Amino acid sequence: MLALSRHITRGRLFWLGLFALTWALSTYSFQLYKLLDARWVIRFPSALQLNLDTEISNFLDWLVNEAHFGLFSFRDLTRAIAWMIELPYQFLRNLLIEGFQTGIGDGAVQIAPSLSWIAVIAIAVAIGHYARDWALALLVGVCFLYLAVFGQWDSAMITLASVLVAVPIGAVGGLALGILAYRMPWVETLLRPILDLMQTVPVFAYLVPILILFGFGPVAALVATVIYAMPPMIRVTIVALKTVPEELLEAGRMMGATPRQMTWKVLVPAATPTLMVGVNQVIMLTLNMVIIASMIGAGGLGFDVLASLRRLDIGAGIEAGLAIVVMAIALDRASQAFSERRMSHPRTGSVVQRHPWTTTVLAIVVVTYLLGQIIPAIQNYPDALKISTGAFWSDAMAWINVNFFDTLETIKTVLLTTLLLPVKKFFAGIPWFWGILAMGLIVGRVAGWKLGLAAALMMLFIAASGLWGEAMVTLYLCGVSVFIAILIGTPLGIWAAQKPGAGRVILGLMDTLQTLPSFVYLIPVVMLFRVGDFSAMIAVVLYALAPAVRYAAHGIREVPPQLLEAGRMAGCTPSQLLWRVKLPLATPQLLLGLNQTIMLALSMLVITALVGTRDLGQEVYIALTKANAGQGIVAGLSVAVIAIIADRIVHALADKQKRRLGL
């Protein structure tokens, strides 16, 4: 009895009481409603509901139809932007795949063909070699060859054209805004909350207003892509410029550099390696978004995946998905190599000797162009040599489904009945008023009462927008997925940190997983488990696993070696060392990993709306299909609210732990 009472502290009592009360209210909310005959117990009173969504929609309508800035209307502005994006995009499409033509339709006359597939591969190889070495050149070359051989060339080039337009805009725009924020503190103060919000609002939510402003088509997709990919570049630029050593700035000032010279001759060159990391991020996010944006007309590989998902064409879906994976790997490795690239000594000699690669590539472009006029196989990869793996994948999936149907079904059913459904019932039952209060109490207890009040108000916003039920489904799916991701990820991370050999394999795998566009994860999941919460959960777990593993590995590795030596000298066994020294010290890192996992889970959850969940993501997705901007934005903001609250809770916990450890 005494032993038990020792464990009951005031803190534990608080959490226990909160949980018990929530559980009771969740279980008996229906009875409570009957008992009190008060419908407001389970339904937010409709008289008090906010109509933010209609107002946003009306505002957008006004913007599109009536807004006028004196000299030009808002519509003129969007058209001008569209034109500016359309121009380079169309040029790249012509260059890479369609060829240059005059006239339209049947009257079209080809002026020049597109680059031959051989020329494109040669360019890719040259870039790979320039960025690092022959190995990378080979990897990039093989990736592009894969696209040609396996018949994905045309779609891949359309996707590549989008990436090639969006990346420069995103990178240069991000750099410019970052420099502005660095030079003028008020710009940074202004940008910071916007950046925070943009990182948490799900991507689908941007798509809706952009769809309304720019119409269905590649341009809208590109605008969405740029908006999505730019914030990390801004952040990276600010950090990169701020970490330029103070002495370098002083050196520049002592040489009498003007502010412009400071920026372009000192700051930016000195920060280039870090800035290239930002460009790498822009490229990967762009690819991710270009795929998602196929929903509003980006075309390319993303459209192929989406179309085959819709008609449940397993083979075609996997084929296009693999092409995305291959392209992601090629782009990621090449751009990463650029960020690690060091200045090398310039070559000497004639123009050809100084630029061997440029001249070789130019020669290949010209020669394949000329030969391509005579031999079509050089211009376009011959259809006869294309290999389609579609049938193979369909058969393989069919075989798995025939032979392992029972196993898969059992796993699914067991997890559904023992974990997902009970948790879902618990969350769905929580009455809105208690949910708001409980959230306020939790955040208040962990992160301070001011934040608690803010959290409660934010939850009230969700309830008042009529999205309480969807929000609870989001919480439940996100919670379960994160729980499973951490359950799998943390041991994997620890293992990776303890055993260098396993670590290389695991972390390498995680790196690759993280470069894959989120869309890709849906394909195998749908094939194996069809639609529903379970499929969504698996996709989310796969997507959100990487940070859990990485941060765990990082946290364990970062434990100071002298503490490990102290532990070993005190006679710790390896398992004692792990449990009593490494894990406690790694807790802040583990919590940061948890935070990242939650953020990724939320962003993926929205995309899993495609496989038929009933959460906020579905709400956004429906808004997208109905082009209802207000509904999309309000649901998107609700996801952001959940993300922000989760972020504050985890950060507060991490800070607390850090303070306890004196870090």
Add this chain to the structure above:
Amino acid sequence: MDKPVLLDCRHVWKLYGANAEAMLANGRIPDAAALAEANVIGAVRDAHVQIHQGEIFVIMGLSGSGKSTLVRCLSRLVEPTAGEIEFDGRDLLRASEAELIEIRRKKMGMVFQQFALMPHLTVLENVAFPLEIQGVDRATRRESAQKVIELVGLHGREAYYPRELSGGQQQRVGIARSLVVEPDLWFLDEPFSALDPLIRREMQDEFIRLQNMLRKTIVFITHDFDEAIRLADRIAVMKDGVIEQIATPEDLVQNPATDYVADFTRHVARAKVIRAQSRMEPATAERFAGEVAHDATIESIADEVERADAPMKVMKDGKVIGQITSRAVIDVLVGRG
């Protein structure tokens, strides 16, 4: 000092904190306690420094003593809270941003503790960089850069990147870069502190060699008292933002103005600092064993004087101004008097 003053700094203050300016309103001179009470940090307090043409002026202090802040006030990298700084007859604190850029481009050079080289430029490009900033054409700036590179002994490494050089070599690049504009006033902010002791010694020799050729006006920051006495014509000792004493190395050792300075100088090898003229006595001996220069350090003449069976003459401008005995030399060596 009879040489003209190049940089004259009077009543210079640098305070950090919310009410820094108010603390100095109406010519008040707050003391350390008053500053602490107002939550203001006095990085530099009421500094007076006069730097003469052609001298090596060393500012010595431990970390946090304000020496780096003071030198940044002198170059206006940091804006002083109050005070006057006159450089080459011009009021430096009233100079506009454009004038300041002009002064820094043509008349000042600075060497940094962590070298502060541009990582993306080669040695040659780094050294030519100040000229590039000034808009000098490519051929001219390469030629000027090449000259200074040879001056600092880096010939043959022009095409290297900073990361391919050792610390000592990197600082040679830093020195070359600061000299390429032929500055009148040369700031060196702990230039050798990031180097290994052996390399540091070598770089000090190199620095002395350069100065014997160039005769620049130098403000040199260090936390190393041995380095200070080795290089300085005059030393300013700083503590908690206040200059405790400005004197020649010899004066500092023999007549420390405060306990703090005395603490510092106590463990200095005095024979390296004290010169013959300060330990001589009137030339009364009948026979002399030889002669020594008046400004030779005791260390450099000790062996000779101690070995001799008679006092030695102390010479200045070809005239005998006194004699020095082996007794006097031994007194210095064992730390008596």
